[in-house]
Amino acid sequence: MPAGIDLHLHSSVSDGTETPSQLVRAAAAAGLGTIALTDHDSTAGWQEAFEEAPRAGVTVVPGMELSTQLDYASVHVLAYLFDPSDAALVRETARIRAERLARAESMVRRISADYDLEWEDVLAQTTPGATVGRPHIADALVARGHVPNRSAAFASILHWRGGYYRPHYAPEPVHGVKLITEAGGVAVIAHPGVPGVQRVLDDAELRRLVDAGLFGLEVYHRDNPPQARDRLLKAARKYGLAVTGSSDYHGTGKPNRPGENTTEPEVLDRILAAGTGSAPVLGAAA
Template sequence: MIDLHTHSSYSDGTQTPAELMAAARDAGISTLGLTDHDTIAGWAAAAAAVVDSGVSLVRGMEVTAHYNDAGTPISVHMLAYLFDPQAPELAAHRENLRTSRITRAQHIVARLAEDLPISWQDVVKIAGSDAVVGRPHIADALVVAGIVDSREQAFANYLSPRGKYYVRNYSRDVFDVIAWINAAGGRAVFAHPAAVKRGKTVPLQALDAMAEAGLFGVEVHHRDNPESLRGQLTEKAEQLGLFQFGSSDYHGAGKPNRLGEHTTDSETLELLAQGAFLEVIHP
């Protein structure tokens, strides 16, 4: 099985890269994509675990972006695979995202602290020194404090974009991000494009312009894409010549996603890697 969308403790996952690779082996995964949010800090540790785990590694990153819909920004997550980590524009964006994530998280915690017994130190203790702090870490701190029972409840009650504690995150236009990924020799894949439970989604017809801009593929099979919309995504991807991906978006404990619950076929993986800047790392 090939699962190309997962997260480690370097972003909002609960397992170290080595633990993630071992979990992938135990789940019967042959090739794993590590795609932490806006960071590549876990790449080296994951690569070091390839031989022991026997699992091939696709290095990637889930990049925060937005689509401008008549002046209204809609959040977009773009999976970047096998790109040059030193490419200047994408590297600069990665650093801007890292610093802005910290500032944003601090602002959210400050708002929460006005009403709830939570502090920035609580969140940092949960996240650890190497992670890019984000809302999932704040959610975990709310769980530890006994304010909510789960991450899901924390997001529903306190951290959703519709709530009073929400702070908008920094991002760049999705067309800039696609261009930077391609300039870095990578491949851009639109993550969970129909995830309606997360908020407003990009209009389906926007895929036309993204395909023209160099989008490689679409994550059609993802638990957050409703079954009723996957057929439309498939039809649109076929119309535009975009490759179709399926992934778990596994985070470890705290989320129901399970490794290998959706997968990508080997032919698509081969085309993804063909001509990319980085190679797939094999045992």
């Protein structure tokens, strides 16, 4: 497969700003040969991305970013090559999406008491079937002129200290990893070096995750500071975990750019060999 492997990108099916086909074309324009579509708790964008793959010459690995929670920290687990029809995983992701929607509606009701914002404003920022969440509220706040961009919204009105934040249901990480592996998938902890996640992922928790089937850690990500990367690399060596690097691209929703961090070809080969629930769709040049 061609060089340039980015295994963490989002489309408008979750909180990206580009459709799955636009996302695949953006990856091609950035010189990537292989990407994973990893929308939050959803596989709804897979087919569109698969159809674009041969036209754009980009191999698309089917994926998802599964929401999990440990204590008060949101721990996201990247899932690759799982069976999208696995009953247990389908039930859990449906519950998570429903809880996200209810949380978003509750937050908007609270925000609307102090700001000119309606639920219809949020829906206007989504695409049909999208997993509605805080990024869409942020986009609605931007459209209303309350904040200049998503980052400002998350740093103020949508911050957990802002008074409007409400949690939503998500399984514990160990359960999430088991769901993914039992569905034939490959589980990698996303951006494990961010402060909240790093706090809860101590050595004992990592050991539990490894025992549950954890495959790897996304070490090379812009939100993992250098000291956290050092710790994660040591943990990966200790537990025999794969090390990945990704952009976490969201279109214009974040400053992250496709391919700003990438995964080594031999690690991709290991992932492809381990995943049994689905298969990548090869680009024309693959």
